[in-house]
Amino acid sequence: MVRDLQGKVAFITGGSDGIGLATARMLARRGATVAICARRTDRLEAARAAIAAECGDAADAMVEAHQLDVSDTDAFAALVADVAARHGRLDMLVNNAMSVHYAPIARLTIDHWRKDFAVNADAVFIGTKAAMAVMTAQGSGSIVNISSTCGIRAAPMMASYSASKAALIQFTAVAAMEGARQGVRVNAIVPGQVQTPATEAYNTQAPDAAARTTDAIPMGRGGQPDELAEAIVFLLSDAASYITGVALPVDGGKAAQLYIPG
Template sequence: MAYNPANEVTDKVAIVTGAASGIGLAIAELLHARGAKVVAEDIDPAVEGLARPGLLPLVADVTRDGSAEKAVGLAVETFGRLDLLVNNAGRILYKPVIEMTREDWNWQMETNVTGAFLHSREAVKAMMPNKSGAIVNIASYASYFAFPGIAAYTASKGALAQLTRTQALEAIEHGIRVNAIGVGDVVTNLLNHFMEDGRGFLAEHGKKAPIGRAARPEEIAEIVAFLASDRASFIVGSVVMADGGMSVPIG
């Protein structure tokens, strides 16, 4: 029988954090287009513009106590279950360590790691009775490689990779797979809060990858859909690299 990837998430129920723009928006829209019911969560009220049948926006800060419970409760109460969590919300700031304040550090760690922890904890609780589910964390090639000026970001993404592996071992006995994507440069608004042309910077930096370009958010969304599907049933605790070859060692 021919397999149609367009049907692989049909009727699944998903939560996507950081869904107002960039990678999160592409993920929410792709999952919904392929038949999933989606709770699209973001601190930015612009996420409310995504509202349509089967796509429910939630304005919330992933770092705040209660936000994860609210997102999971909304998914279960509205759509009857939870099958997929995508921890995409993330922040970055360029500062050397000696100039970085504790507030700068916490601003990134709380979103990139603590928010993922809180949502993953609540999502697993909701998935356990069904003995199935998937969590996909949007990590980075910065999970493994150091870059001057982004110590908090690299530390947070390294922690996210380790959270992925550890929770994968805890959750798999309940039929829940936890994986991550090691994302490279993607043309998004990630840098726009402190850089005039953040999208242009990412597009230019992406040219350093062996593939010679940055990714489009839709390319990362396709990997999320795959990891959420039964085609990825044997992938557990992996960080799937999608960085255009940036992480390939060159001799």
């Protein structure tokens, strides 16, 4: 793989598995210095080891892992600033960490609602604000926020998750307008079903429902984390230098689908 991102510094939340890990691996293979954070130290170490196995001994210097719950907004902002200060710059931020609670509105608690917003919207605001301060000063940077098809289409039992992911999309557009003249691009990816560890666990627990969900995707399958990472890295890179303020569905056609019951 071409190492065209050498000298670049990236920060990825929720970087220990799924889409975040796939993105971190891809950026590291292309030469970027990558900082990842997540809540579980065991998964963080496994992620660091996986990247090291692919990139060789140099990966120990290229990848750093930090235990962090992004809903601790003060700690999150401080970590973004620290990474930028130690490396002298921050070129890329991926707000990927997520929280989801499944319940009908009648049983959804205010604590569940607040937790989903704390991770999916508040932390995106905090991370973007901290990164934009650095990127504006250096005159360049790219931010990609990870939303969901649930942020643009309605599904029962997903009120807090859907509302927070919809807020993320609109926030992305506003941030893009504010950063445009400063050389800072801000975009969103809108994934559909992706075969992450959480999805695989659901498939095991509810195979019939999982099969129906997959069959309803126009392409007839869920996406792979690497397929999402390709889109994220494209938006982060100079190949997307004239793209800002978009919410790009990467969902096998699901968002474009007009559903007609059989």
